[in-house]
Amino acid sequence: MSRIAIKICGLSTPETLDAAIGAGASHVGFVHFAKSPRHVEAEQLAALARRVPGHVAKVGVMVEPEDALLDLILRAGSLDAVQLHGKEPPERVAALRARFPQIRFWKAVPVKTAADIAAADRYRDAADLILFDARTPDGADLPGGMGLRFDWTLLQGRPPAGPWGLSGGLDPANVGQAIRLTGAPLVDISSGVESAPGIKDVDKIVAFCNAVLQC
Template identity: 45%
Template sequence: MARVKICGLTREEDVRGAARAGAEFCGFLLAESPRRVSLERGAELARLARDEGLKTVAVLVNPNDAALTAIAAADAFDAIQLHGDEPPSRALQAGRLTGTAVIKVLTGGSAAAEAYASVDGFLFDAPVKPGERRGGHGRAFDWDALDTSGVDKPWFLAGGLNPDNVAEAISRTGAPAVDVSSGVEDAPGVKNADLMRWFVDAARQES
């Protein structure tokens, strides 16, 4: 059964809505984004999410040591998601500094993942265009080109997923988990409770 992560949460009602919909994970963007929240706000929402039974993920882009140490001090996140250009050595350091699990975002499959032996999982997303911010574009990619045959860690599929296409995406990629943000929104950072529920239901039906 595919597991679901709802990312880019900014409001208490959406955290509760994600839990009611049946998601297992929720993500909070601490990097530049229309869905960005401060660390303080993200930690507050993450604690609520934990109370609702959700695993919590802090989404970061090329974080410095101070940011990682602050994540550790907040003691509100189960994992960090590295969405930047972090090399394998930095991913290892990030996990040590935060004391959390590490999810590395990549745009390739097995070949790209091979170097990141220290991380706990991967998220495979659509490629980023030059000068474009990372993630949250609602843009899908060629699922058939994603080769995960050599990936021996848990992984999420992301990129343009929504209630209408998530079942097909899981069927074509064999994704054990999926990540959605813009596909369940009325506006950036404003989730739609019905869309979250429909997304989770569609993911469950396929898997």
């Protein structure tokens, strides 16, 4: 069985959450960002989080959250990790990590060129995990979850130091290739297992997890 961690992100219904857990996801993600079609309010997030068994990590996805909002969401969802998906500088990530030492902080880093991969090193001491995601177009409302991918060969033969994961444009058909090219220890998917923006597809979730587990 694959040891590659699987995060199904943007879950918003009990049925799709249960499908992700049943298919072998190691992490489930809940988005709290009003502009996202996958946004869940604190009460909805809390209800979903209560369905998650202890062996599956709960990740909250937020964009440049203020401390009070972050504290609210952490308490609502009893989260294991927070994925910061905005333009948070390393100093902000480090400060949050110090304030909430019981939580792992992930930093999503937008990638288009090799320079973006190298620039992620500035977060190495600040974040618990670096998530390489495709850079979205300038002016886009969403920092991720748009089904875009970057050139995975940018990571080929040069694995980053420390914990990291791969996101952006993954789907059941290409995740095997992505893992082979990059050696990613964790893969993160959202739009690639949807039938429409924000609408998760149970069959696609299962297919994605099966594809990773076969690697």
